Amino acid sequence: MGLLARWAGYLAIAGGAVMTVVLVIVSFGGDPDSPAWNLIFLVVALLGAGALGLAERTKGVIGQLGRVSAWVSALGALGLLLVGAYAMATGQYSTSATGDDPLLPLWIVTSLAWLLGALGFAAALVRARALSPIGAWLVLVGAVVGTAASIAGGENPPPALFLVFVLFGVGWMVLGYAATREAAG
Numbered sequence: 001m002g003l004l005a006r007w008a009g010y011l012a013i014a015g016g017a018v019m020t021v022v023l024v025i026v027s028f029g030g031d032p033d034s035p036a037w038n039l040i041f042l043v044v045a046l047l048g049a050g051a052l053g054l055a056e057r058t059k060g061v062i063g064q065l066g067r068v069s070a071w072v073s074a075l076g077a078l079g080l081l082l083v084g085a086y087a088m089a090t091g092q093y094s095t096s097a098t099g100d101d102p103l104l105p106l107w108i109v110t111s112l113a114w115l116l117g118a119l120g121f122a123a124a125l126v127r128a129r130a131l132s133p134i135g136a137w138l139v140l141v142g143a144v145v146g147t148a149a150s151i152a153g154g155e156n157p158p159p160a161l162f163l164v165f166v167l168f169g170v171g172w173m174v175l176g177y178a179a180t181r182e183a184a185g
Contacts, residue, residue: 001056008053009183012176015046019169027163032156041084044114047172048077051121054179058130066124073117079110119143122171132178138171 004011018039025036055062055070083106087093092103101107118139125136146165153161 004053005056009176009179011050012172016169016172019043027160044077048074061128061130062124069117069120076113135171135174142167
């Protein structure tokens with residue numbers, strides 16, 4: 001865990017940056033089924049590991065909520081990666097939002113675990129005033145508003161709607177930057 005804690009800030013910065021780039025590509029490219037969505041697997045892996053490493057670095061202040069939430073996010077990320085690998089191995093993977101996907105329940109459960117874990121971890125950071133409360137608030141607001149906007153957008157939301165999630169990505173970049181500054185200081 002020491003190695004993960006040492007690199008956690010950089011993992012969070014990279015995950016937030018890749019997410020932001022993917023969202024901009026999808027939103028301005030006009031294709032909701034863009035192959036850029038495949039990079040979300042990288043984002044999930046980076047942010048799941050980043051949350052676990054940041055939790056290790058802040059374990060004295062984030063409390064039980066922060067530690068458990070970081071593990072839920074990391075395990076949700078691992079589950080999401082496994083579902084994605086299975087879908088690709090069996091020819092069931094598609095970036096299209098249409099069609100009947102037999103893996104949909106697994107996608108939903110693992111995605112929710114990853115996202116809710118990230119939300120709980122960010123809430124613990126806000127409560128503890130650890131790393132960057134502003135970054136943690138951006139993660140919270142980006143996830144909640146982005147999810148609400150996606151649901152309100154219906155079955156086929158307009159691609160520009162995904163730009164709200166940029167706040168989530170920027171929040172992770174701010175948290176990662178705060179962690180790297182803390183380590184340097």
